[in-house]
Amino acid sequence: MNLTEKQEEIIQEFEVFDDWMEKYEYIIDLGKDLPKIDDVNKTEDRLIEGCQSRVWLDSHFNDGKMHFTADSDAIITKGIIGLLIRVLDGEEPKDIATADLFFISKIGLQEHLSPTRANGLLGMVKRLKLEAIKHISAS
Amino acid sequence: MSNLEQKPFNVREIREEFPALRQQVYGKNLIYFDNGATSQKPKLVLDAINLFYSKENANIHRGVHFLSQRATTDYEAARQRIQRFLGARKSEEIIFTKGTTDSINLVAFSFGTTLSAGDEILISAMEHHSNIVPWQMLCERQGCVLKVAPINQRGELIMDEFDKLLSKKTKLVAITHISNTLGTVNPVKEIIQKAHAVGSKVLIDGAQSIQHMRINVKELDCDFYVFSSHKVFGPTGIGVLYGKEEILDRMPPYQGGGDMIARVTFERTTYNELPFKFEAGTPHIAGGICLGKAFEFLESVDMEAAERHERELAKYAEDMLDTFEGLQIIGEAKNKTSVVSFSLKGIHPFDIGTLLDKQGIAVRTGHHCTQPLMDFYGIPGTVRASFAFYNTKQEIDTFVEAVERSLSMLK
Incomplete structure (x- = not known):
């Protein structure tokens, strides 16, 4: 499945929810299921400081593809991280660098990626892309 | 009115x-x-905003024409209403600013020029960043020292510790009337008396008190009282610095520009009188008039x-x-x-x-x-x-x- 197909799959999943609370119940469950980053690995260099919640991001490059682990102190932020990783993990740097993450607004979560929300997610996407660009320039 | x-x-x-x-x-x-962040606006204020921009808009203090004179009268009438509401002696003691933050920065900059290295500014541990950072910047500029009075677990100021920190070196106590995070009401009257006893001036951050209780600056005897319009049912972008006339008179202007001058030449400029000395440039005219309306509303409550x-x-x-x-x-x-x-x-x-x-x-x-x-x-x-x-x-x-x-x- 490519980046676009993965996003469309998520949009379809979200279509079954009737109201906001159901949607968030699902996001919270995703957050609870997401593998944690151990406290010892929650280092300054992995931290993306938001005004409210904080995000830690770890990325590595393997066989031409990028892999990500991320965590947050807020569970809803973590759930959205889960969705972002599902879309971007295992993709090639060039696809990540240019990715249009249209699914976020399609499922009504654009507020979480707005500069005013200050939950670290916008900074996380920026850093994901910068990491990808780093690997493009290196190759 | x-x-x-x-x-x-x-x-x-x-x-x-x-x-x-x-x-x-x-x-x-x-x-x-979320009223601590900003309050909603009553119809009286909303209608006044609409009316001002629909029919009354003009610049103030300079125009000879009808609209300008009416807008000037209304703007100054708002200042007088606020003066009466706060119990200030004169309307010259009411300075329009952009809000609480701007008022505090004005004092930190202007009153701050009268301070010297080693002078102390005393704040509390429950202050909003707006009542911390301007003083830290002043300390960096002038070599003053910032002292912080601690609080207990309940979120109350520890008055014994406050007393210990207060000394002849204290030149200004800048303290919130009500904590925006905790809701604590500080004993400002006692604080003001104690500060005055050592010769210190007192600034009260009224951003969270003006909308909840009757304030009388004369009874409080504070030297400065600051608040934002938008938290007290008025428009955003305007606020008030109340200061005692004799103190404001001795303070240099904060910003230069139109309205704050008496006479400008390239060699030397003389400054306007209070309150205009501190109000450079075209002010937020609609804001001032409609803040007056917010107080008119409050008078009915x-x-x-x-x-x-x-x-x-x-x-x-x-x-x-x-x-x-x-x-x-x-x-x-x-x-x-x-x-x-x-x-x-x-x-x-x-x-x-x-x-x-x-x-x-x-x-x-x-x-x-x-x-x-x-x-x-x-x-x-x-x-x-x-x-x-x-x-x-x-x-x-x-x-x-x-x-x-x-x-x-x-x-």
């Missing part, structure tokens, strides 16, 4: 005056509990009854929230206003705030621009419900149910 008659306090009638309260968000009736109602709301909310396991009320001062801040063990305030929002409830989450206070309590932030006199017990019932539902999802 027209005066509305003061009516017996009736929350249903007051709500009628605030159109913003009658709307739905995410299909739910809006419950607005029985503020003592309104304050009792607000405190009842806070007590009611706290008693119900207290029953939740793992919930801690942050700020349990004996004398507190209608702010209910809480944290929940193992749950991030951001998550609660997001879920409450989707249930139509507006609260504030985070550090509330009081990071040192969050460090004191060892928490990343709180969920803060801050009530105004237009809020109701029924709204709190819905709010408590929504907190309960959110918790069941997050646990």
Whole structure:
């Protein structure tokens, strides 16, 4: 499945929810299921400081593809991280660098990626892309 | 100037005056509990904004034409209304600024020039960043020393410690009247008397008190009192610095420009008198006039009854929230206003705030621009419900149910 197909799959999943609370119940469950980053690995260099919640991001490059682990102190932020990783993990740097993450607004979560929300997610996407660009320039 | 008659306090009638309260968000009736951040506006203010820009717009203080003269009269009448409301001696003591932050920066810059290295500024541990950072910047410029009076776990100023920090070196005590995060009401009258006894001036940050209680600056005897219009039912972008005339007179101008001058030549410029000395450039004319309208509205409210109602709301909310396991009320001062801040063990305030929002409830989450206070309590932030006199017990019932539902999802 490519980046676009993965996003469309998520949009379809979200279509079954009737109201906001159901949607968030699902996001919270995703957050609870997401593998944690151990406290010892929650280092300054992995931290993306938001005004409210904080995000830690770890990325590595393997066989031409990028892999990500991320965590947050807020569970809803973590759930959205889960969705972002599902879309971007295992993709090639060039696809990540240019990715249009249209699914976020399609499922009504654009507020979480707005500069005013200050939950670290916008900074996380920026850093994901910068990491990808780093690997493009290196190759 | 027209005066509305003061009516017996009736929350249903007051709500009628605030159109913003009658709307739905995410299909739910809006419950607005973020009054500490900004208040909603009464019709009197909304109509005045519309009227000003529809028919009365003109620049002030200079024009010879009808519109300009009327706008000038209205703007200055607003200043006088605010003067009367605050109990200030003269309208010259009312300086229009951009808001609380701007007022504090004005004092830090201008009054600050009269300070020397080693002079001390005393603040408290519960200050908003706006009443911390301008003083830190002043200390960097002038070599002054910032002292911080500590608080106890209940969120009250420890007066014994305050007394110890107060000395002949203290040149200014800058303290909040009411904590925006905790709701603590500080004993400002006692603080002012004690500060004056050592020859210090006192600035009261009234951003969270002007909308909750009658303020009389003459009785308080504070040297400066600052607040923002938008938290007291007026427009954003304007606020007030009250200062005693004799102190303001000795302070140099803050910003240069039009309106603040008496005569300009390339060799030398002389400055205008109070209050214009501190009001460079075209001011927020509509803002000033409509802030006057906000005070006209407030004059019609029985503020003592309104304050009792607000405190009842806070007590009611706290008693119900207290029953939740793992919930801690942050700020349990004996004398507190209608702010209910809480944290929940193992749950991030951001998550609660997001879920409450989707249930139509507006609260504030985070550090509330009081990071040192969050460090004191060892928490990343709180969920803060801050009530105004237009809020109701029924709204709190819905709010408590929504907190309960959110918790069941997050646990």
